[in-house]
Amino acid sequence: MKRLPPLPALHTFLITAQCCNFTRAAEQLYITQGAVSRQIAGLEDHLGYELFIRQARGLDLTAEGREWLPRVQQIFGLIDAAVEQIGEKRETLQLKAPTCVMRWLLPRLLQWQRERPDVPVELTTTVKHGVDFHREQFDAAVMYGAPPDSALASCHLFDEQLTPVCSRPMLEGPMALQTPADLQHHLLLHPTRDERDWNAWLKAANLQLGNVSKGQHFETLDLAMSMASQGTGVAIGDWSLIGDDLSAGRLVMPFELKVKTGLAYYLVFPDKPGPSPKLRELMGWLVEQAQAR
Known part of the structure; x- marks a missing residue:
């Protein structure tokens, strides 16, 4: 049986194939353009054929690349579904928030735990005002500042x-x-x-x-x-x-x-696979609490 290609390289192929541009793929993967190019070249060496046609105006998939793309999409779709289904079984929701919002957030989380002891929340505080769901294992986060990037799904809590x-x-x-x-x-x-x-x-x-x-x-x-x-x-x-x-x-x-000030507090969460039913319930409850001030 031939050795399987490395999963990270397949993920890099998937992202690169979707945008057909090494630079944009690097931005989405939070790595350098050179790292993307090397991973694709390594994958091509492993398979024994090219996946992309390199052109001055960008990239095009080869015939083999076009055959690979739907299969790789199916592989990662199955992985995403497994992560979502198994993640729903996890009892504790992981929430990140900056210290500046603690005076409002902490009493409400304590109230939530009294009302819903079956949905515990683990809170991590930070002095920073951002979150990277690709690198940090949080279900959601509270962010302070300008409206979040469109890459994140968000709910407005209140203005500063x-x-x-x-x-x-x-x-x-x-x-x-x-x-x-x-x-x-x-x-x-x-x-x-x-x-x-x-x-x-x-x-x-x-x-x-x-x-x-x-x-x-x-x-x-x-x-x-x-x-x-x-x-x-x-x-x-x-x-x-x-x-x-x-x-x-x-x-x-x-x-x-x-x-x-034009700044505000937002609840943010990954757009895909989206919030679990328990997380959706918690976020809806926090938004209601914010609107009831």
Whole structure:
């Protein structure tokens, strides 16, 4: 029996045959163009005939390549179906999310686990705002930023809306926050190393302050919110994430102005093979929670 061709090379052939371009195949496979070319050449050496006709304007399949393509598509279709069917039997859903969304997401996942203990969720947090489903074994992820690339399926959760927040005692006494101009007399807390959030809100409020750069900077939104709740200063927070803190009285909004930044939070998942029934149920529930804020 002749030795079978390597599976990675067959996958590279499939992607290359679908786009007939080494460069585009390399982009989809997250490898270099040279690596794609070498894998195809190695596969051709293994089989003993060429699969592509190399031309200046691109690639064309040879007669043998055209015969191989539907067979390879069938092979990987069977593998995809097996992954989907067996994956549905896995009890725990794997979810990835950035730390900035934890104040909103974590209480809701705990509620989900109380209501649906039969569908446990394992959460992985990260300071980064992306996911690569080709390399990372997650069922879905929460992303913050601009709308996700069209290669990913996504559900919009909510938009980022910036607003100052502080502890309730800061609204009382001789140094009480009554107007935005009063911010000049308080320590400003930044949820990131830069000052873009405060600057965006102050610009919308048509206000210039001399103490923006004198504020205290934190690595995460959670740290800034925690310090604000303790009366250390006034933080710039995302109204979409701190509803529970406001309802519980841990934080208050001294002003009504909320500024949309154009960024948002999204649930993303691989378009193929698509979400399992359990994952679809979880995502629908999270979207309902987001809309009920």
